[in-house]
Amino acid sequence: MSASLSRKSLFGGAWDSKADPIRPPWSLPETAFTEICTACGDCVAACPQSILLKGRAGYPVVEFSRAACDFCGACADACSESAFGSRDESPWRLTAHFGDGCLSSRGITCRVCAEWCDTHAIRIRLEVGGRAHPQIEEAACTGCGACISICPVKAIHLEEAI
Numbered sequence: 001m002s003a004s005l006s007r008k009s010l011f012g013g014a015w016d017s018k019a020d021p022i023r024p025p026w027s028l029p030e031t032a033f034t035e036i037c038t039a040c041g042d043c044v045a046a047c048p049q050s051i052l053l054k055g056r057a058g059y060p061v062v063e064f065s066r067a068a069c070d071f072c073g074a075c076a077d078a079c080s081e082s083a084f085g086s087r088d089e090s091p092w093r094l095t096a097h098f099g100d101g102c103l104s105s106r107g108i109t110c111r112v113c114a115e116w117c118d119t120h121a122i123r124i125r126l127e128v129g130g131r132a133h134p135q136i137e138e139a140a141c142t143g144c145g146a147c148i149s150i151c152p153v154k155a156i157h158l159e160e161a162i
Contacts, residue, residue, distance in 0.1 A: 021055055022062040022158065024075040025091030026084045034059060037083040046078035051145070064145030064158070071144070094143030094158040096122070096136050101155040104132045113147040113156060122147060 020030045024043055027033050039058030051069060055061035062069065071091050076084035096113075103110035104124065113134060114122040121140035124132045138161055147156050 021059075022064075022092075022094065024052055024060050024062060024084070025069060025071055026073070026076050026087055026089070027092075028083055028085055033083050036081050037079075038081055040081075042078040042080065043075035046074040048072060048074055062145070064148040065154075067149055068144045068146035071142070092143055093161045095138045095141040095161045096143070096147050096156050097159050098134050098136075099155040099157065101153045102134060103153055103155070104134055107131050110152065112150050112152065116146045116150045118144070118146065 023030070023033055024047075028036065034057075037059055039054070039060075041054060041058070041060075043060050044052040044054055049067045049070060049072075051062050051064060051066050052060045052075060053063050060075070069091075073087055076087060098105070109132075111124055111132075114120075114124050119140045119142055121137045121142070123135050123137065125135050126132050143158055145158065148154075148158070
C-alpha cells in the first residue's frame with residue numbers, strides 16, 4: 001500500500017502513521033489539506049460539539065468519543081485558508097464498522113448503537129439462540145459518530161467507504 005505524503009506531513013512525522021486521521025467534514029483530501037491548513041485552530045474553536053481537537057502538528061482531528069458530528073458546517077465556515085471543499089457534496093466517506101468486542105455479538109443484550117442512530121443505519125439481526133448482530137446499512141450511514149461515543153465497550157470505529 002503506497003501513500004502520498006506532503007512535505008509538511010513528512011517533516012511533521014506523519015510518515016509513521018497507519019491511516020490518515022479523521023479530519024473535519026468537507027476537508028480536502030489529506031495531502032491537499034495538510035498543504036493548505038495552517039493549523040490556526042479556528043475550526044477547532046468553532047465546533048459547537050467540541051469534537052475537533054488539535055492533532056499531530058496542530059492539524060484538526062475529529063474525536064468521536066466526545067460526541068457526534070451534526071454537520072453544522074461551523075468548522076468549514078471558520079476556515080480562512082480554503083482547506084474545505086464544497087458543502088454541496090457528502091461531508092466524508094466514512095461508515096461505522098463493528099469490532100469483535102461488540103456486546104450484542106457476544107450474547108449480551110445491547111442495542112444502544114441502533115437506538116442512537118438517527119438515520120437508522122444500524123440494524124440488529126437476531127439469530128437463533130439469542131445472539132444478535134448489528135449490521136450497518138452503508139448507504140444510510142452518515143459517519144456522524146453517534147454510535148461511537150455511546151458504545152459502552154468502544155467496539156465501533158469509522159472506516160472510509162469503498
